[in-house]
Structure formats: structure tokens, C-alpha cells
Amino acid sequence: MSDLKQTPLHALHVALGAKMVPFAGYDMPVQYPLGVMKEHLHTRTKAGLFDVSHMGQVIVRGATYKAAALGLETLIPVDVLGLGENRQRYGFFTNADGGIEDDLMLANRGNHVFVVVNAACKDADIAHMKSALAPDVDVTEITDRALLALQGPAAETVLATLDPRAADMRFMDVATLDLNGVDAWVSRSGYTGEDGYEISVPTEAAEPIAKALLDHPDVEPIGLGARDSLRLEAGLCLYGHDIDDTTTPVEAGLTWAIQKVRRVGDDRAGDFPGADQILHQIEDGVTRKRVGLLPEGRAPMREGVLLFDAEDSEEPIGTITSGGFGPTVGGPVAMGYVPTEYAKPGTTLYGELRGKRMPVTVAKLPFTPANFKR
Numbered sequence: 001m002s003d004l005k006q007t008p009l010h011a012l013h014v015a016l017g018a019k020m021v022p023f024a025g026y027d028m029p030v031q032y033p034l035g036v037m038k039e040h041l042h043t044r045t046k047a048g049l050f051d052v053s054h055m056g057q058v059i060v061r062g063a064t065y066k067a068a069a070l071g072l073e074t075l076i077p078v079d080v081l082g083l084g085e086n087r088q089r090y091g092f093f094t095n096a097d098g099g100i101e102d103d104l105m106l107a108n109r110g111n112h113v114f115v116v117v118n119a120a121c122k123d124a125d126i127a128h129m130k131s132a133l134a135p136d137v138d139v140t141e142i143t144d145r146a147l148l149a150l151q152g153p154a155a156e157t158v159l160a161t162l163d164p165r166a167a168d169m170r171f172m173d174v175a176t177l178d179l180n181g182v183d184a185w186v187s188r189s190g191y192t193g194e195d196g197y198e199i200s201v202p203t204e205a206a207e208p209i210a211k212a213l214l215d216h217p218d219v220e221p222i223g224l225g226a227r228d229s230l231r232l233e234a235g236l237c238l239y240g241h242d243i244d245d246t247t248t249p250v251e252a253g254l255t256w257a258i259q260k261v262r263r264v265g266d267d268r269a270g271d272f273p274g275a276d277q278i279l280h281q282i283e284d285g286v287t288r289k290r291v292g293l294l295p296e297g298r299a300p301m302r303e304g305v306l307l308f309d310a311e312d313s314e315e316p317i318g319t320i321t322s323g324g325f326g327p328t329v330g331g332p333v334a335m336g337y338v339p340t341e342y343a344k345p346g347t348t349l350y351g352e353l354r355g356k357r358m359p360v361t362v363a364k365l366p367f368t369p370a371n372f373k374r
Contacts, residue, residue, distance in 0.1 A: 007053035008206040024119035036225035047152035048222035056122030057142040061112040079259035098274030099245040146206035151196035154218040171372040193234025235365030250281035292363040293334040300332040
């Protein structure tokens with residue numbers, strides 16, 4: 001008997017012919033009969049529907065929004081207080097050394113902060129918030145809602161057939177929409193680099209709403225395989241691979257997510273775990289950086305491939321943290337960490353693949369331009 005958890009859409013995945021695999025403690029669809037390549041390209045050109053119900057949905061509530069926001073600011077180097085109502089922002093928990101404990105999305109919902117965290121980290125994240133913020137701020141995991149992602153250039157047209165107000169939202173807006181008579185908590189965001197929405201709905205409404213979206217001729221179900229290749233082409237980090245508790249936001253190229261008010265010289269600067277290290281790196285630079293990488297030829301270079309500065313170098317200078325074939329790019333793509341002096345786009349490095357050193361070119365991220373609705 002499997003001890004894997006199931007999302008509310010598990011039966012639908014099976015009915016649609018999905019290949020199911022273990023992922024973050026859940027039985028999840030890695031691909032459907034369409035196949036990873038076609039699922040990826042369909043999302044880039046039309047719209048794909050993803051089940052992301054394994055992720056953690058959390059409400060953080062204080063006596064006021066300000067109380068909840070300032071509480072969270074002691075854990076993350078992000079301007080939560082200054083986030084506009086019904087707006088969303090990317091952030092991350094940091095540790096005392098400046099490492100990233102998890103990355104997350106947070107939204108100002110007026111009287112509370114709605115937080116979405118990664119599936120593999122959600123138990124630790126929720127325990128961390130409860131321990132650090134109690135008793136003044138309440139942290140409640142939402143266990144009676146599913147989470148869907150509708151991604152791709154046709155996403156607006158598709159979702160607007162259920163609620164026309166979806167078309168009025170811009171990138172990182174959040175709203176409560178009426179989807180088939182159900183209150184859906186919707187953000188205009190995603191993890192593919194495409195326009196799209198993430199949609200939280202009551203558990204019992206998940207399958208009917210998923211079916212309603214899949215009834216549209218432009219929508220196909222998409223699995224974890226294409227989700228990974230889409231986010232990789234978009235230059236987006238995967239926690240536990242491209243970022244972890246030994247990686248700082250500055251090394252990872254995520255300094256843009258630390259707003260000015262949390263930096264040196266501003267009124268709410270610092271006062272988050274690892275502030276000394278992170279703010280020092282922002283001011284003085286880092287010794288290594290996350291970069292895009294384009295391997296030569298058709299063979300992908302995946303996580304763990306060592307990088308060298310020359311074909312005959314004895315010691316590696318870096319490592320690939322994510323890699324695979326990029327269907328939109330039409331060739332292999334990867335990301336990894338290299339010393340800062342090797343991080344300039346156009347630099348040639350060498351990845352060791354099956355005992356051979358193959359050329360890899362440092363490239364600017366993302367590999368495919370973002371198509372967000374600003």
C-alpha cells in the first residue's frame with residue numbers, strides 16, 4: 001500500500017491517462033499521453049492546466065494586516081508591509097547564514113497575508129512561522145482547497161469564459177473570482193514564464209473546475225515534466241536544486257526580490273535572518289553566481305555535471321544545478337553556479353559528460369522571454 005498522498009485531482013489524472021510518479025510525498029502526474037515535448041510547446045503557444053495542489057496554502061493573520069506583515073518581515077527580506085492590497089510578491093525564508101530555507105509567494109488580502117510555499121518544505125515552513133510569529137500572529141494551513149495553474153498565452157481568454165474579470169487582472173494581481181459559482185482565489189502569476197493564473201478552489205470544486213477549463217479547445221493537461229522544462233527555459237529557480245539553505249539570494253541572482261526599504265540605509269533595513277551577510281553581498285558582491293548555460297550539441301547536461309574552465313583542468317570550478325532539453329530553445333539548456341569571473345555571457349566552459357569534456361557557453365537568463373501581462 002502506497003503511503004503517497006493524493007491531490008483532489010488524482011482520479012482525474014488517472015482517467016486522463018497520466019503517468020504518475022512520487023513527488024514531494026505525493027502521487028503526481030509527470031506526463032500525459034501527449035508527451036512532455038508537446039505539453040511544453042502547447043503551454044508556450046496555447047494554454048496548459050497544471051495540478052499544483054501539493055503546495056502549501058497558508059493564511060497569516062494578525063490583529064491588522066500591518067501586524068502580520070511586520071511579523072513576516074522578521075523572517076523574509078521582502079517588503080511585505082508596502083505590498084498593495086490585492087497584490088502578490090515573490091519572497092524567501094532565510095537562515096542565519098543568509099541561505100534560502102524556501103522560496104514562496106505572498107499576497108496582501110486586506111486583513112491577512114496569503115502565502116504559498118513549496119510542497120517539500122511546507123511542514124517545516126509552517127512550523128517555522130508558527131514558532132516565530134506566535135502568539136501575536138496566527139498561522140493556519142489551508143487543507144480544504146486545491147491549487148491549479150492555468151498557463152500560456154491563451155490563459156486569459158480561457159479563464160475569462162468563466163469570469164470576465166480575469167481579463168482585467170495584471171501580472172501579480174490577486175482577486176476572488178466566481179468560477180462556476182465557486183469563490184476562487186486567483187493570482188495572475190505562475191512558474192512557466194508565460195502569462196497565466198494560479199487558482200485556489202475548494203477541494204470539492206477542483207475536479208468540476210478543472211474539467212470546465214479542459215473543455216476549452218485550447219487547454220491540455222500538463223505534467224511535472226513540462227513544468228520543469230518550462231520553468232528552466234524561463235530561468236526560474238527550483239528549490240533544493242538551484243537554491244537551498246547554502247545559497248544566498250545574491251548568489252542566486254534574486255536581489256531584485258529584496259526591495260530598497262529592506263536594504264542598508266532605509267527605515268526597515270535588515271532585521272531578517274542572515275541580514276548582515278546578504279546586505280554585505282549586495283554592497284560588495286559575491287564570489288559565485290547562478291548563470292544560464294548552453295551546452296554544445298544535442299545532449300542535455302543535467303544536475304550534478306561538473307564545470308571546468310578548460311578541457312584539461314584538473315579541478316572543477318562549478319556545478320550544474322538544473323538541466324535538460326529546452327523544446328522552445330530547440331536544444332539543451334542548464335543553470336549552475338560558477339565563480340564570478342566566469343559568469344560573463346559568452347564565456348566558454350566545459351562540462352564533463354560521460355567522461356568527456358564538452359563545451360558549454362555561459363548565457364543570459366532567461367532563455368525564453370517572459371510573456372507576463374504588465
